[in-house]
Amino acid sequence: MLRLLRRYPAKTPVSAFQPRFFTSKVSESNASSIELNEHTNRPLPLNVKLLQHEPIKLEPTHGDLVGKLTVSSFISLRDVQFLSDFLLRAAFYLGIPAKGPTPKQKNIERWTVIRGPFAHAKSKQNFERITYSREIKLFDADPEVVQLLFAIAAKHTMAGVTVLGNAYVNDAFNPKELESIQNINPDFNQEVVNQIKKYMNEGNDEDLSNILKELETGINK
Known part of the structure; x- marks a missing residue:
C-alpha cells in the first residue's frame, strides 16, 4: 500500500490534493455562469449539460453509407423520438458520422370486425x-x-419500440471470378443479346424463356 502513495513536499497545500474540477474556489465572474447540482452542490458534467441541447453530429468525410437504424412504434411517438435522440448521441460518442432522424411515411392499418355475436352481429367496429x-x-x-452501436440499441431498447x-x-473482388467472366464466349453473348432484342420487339414470352435457358447452358459451358 505504501508503494502506491505519491511523495509530496512537506509544505504542500491541501488544495493540491483536491480535484481541479471540483475545487471550492470559484472566481466571482464565473460563479454565476456555473450550474451546480442541487443535491451535491457540484458543477454538472459536460455530457449532462449537453442533454439540454440537440445531439451533436459528426460530418461524413467520404460519404460511404455503412448502416441504417430504423426506430418505429405504434404506441407512442415520443418514445420513438426519445430513442432516436439516444442513438444519435451514442453514435457521436462512438465517433460515427450520422444523419437523421428522418421521419418516414406513416403506416396506417385499419380493421373492421363485428361488434359481437348474436344480437350485435350486424353492427361493425373499426x-x-x-x-x-x-x-x-x-x-x-x-x-x-457499427455492430457495437447495434448492440447498444438492442440492449437499451424500450418497450413497444422496434429498432431495425x-x-x-x-x-473485395475475387480475381478468379474475373477470370471466369473473361472466359465466357463473347460471340455467344452477342448472339444472345441480338436474339433477346429481336424477341422483345415481337413480344413473344415463350421465345424469351428459351433464350434464357440457352444463356444458362452457355455460361455453364
Whole structure:
C-alpha cells in the first residue's frame, strides 16, 4: 500500500490534493455562469449539460453509407423520438458520422370486425393502428463500431419500440471470378443479346424463356 502513495513536499497545500474540477474556489465572474447540482452542490458534467441541447453530429468525410437504424412504434411517438435522440448521441460518442432522424411515411392499418355475436352481429367496429418511424443513416465507420452501436440499441431498447438495423459491408473482388467472366464466349453473348432484342420487339414470352435457358447452358459451358 505504501508503494502506491505519491511523495509530496512537506509544505504542500491541501488544495493540491483536491480535484481541479471540483475545487471550492470559484472566481466571482464565473460563479454565476456555473450550474451546480442541487443535491451535491457540484458543477454538472459536460455530457449532462449537453442533454439540454440537440445531439451533436459528426460530418461524413467520404460519404460511404455503412448502416441504417430504423426506430418505429405504434404506441407512442415520443418514445420513438426519445430513442432516436439516444442513438444519435451514442453514435457521436462512438465517433460515427450520422444523419437523421428522418421521419418516414406513416403506416396506417385499419380493421373492421363485428361488434359481437348474436344480437350485435350486424353492427361493425373499426380499429386503426398508426406506426411512426424514424431513420438514422450511418457513414464512414468501421463495421465493428457499427455492430457495437447495434448492440447498444438492442440492449437499451424500450418497450413497444422496434429498432431495425441494416449494415452495409464492401467486400473485395475475387480475381478468379474475373477470370471466369473473361472466359465466357463473347460471340455467344452477342448472339444472345441480338436474339433477346429481336424477341422483345415481337413480344413473344415463350421465345424469351428459351433464350434464357440457352444463356444458362452457355455460361455453364
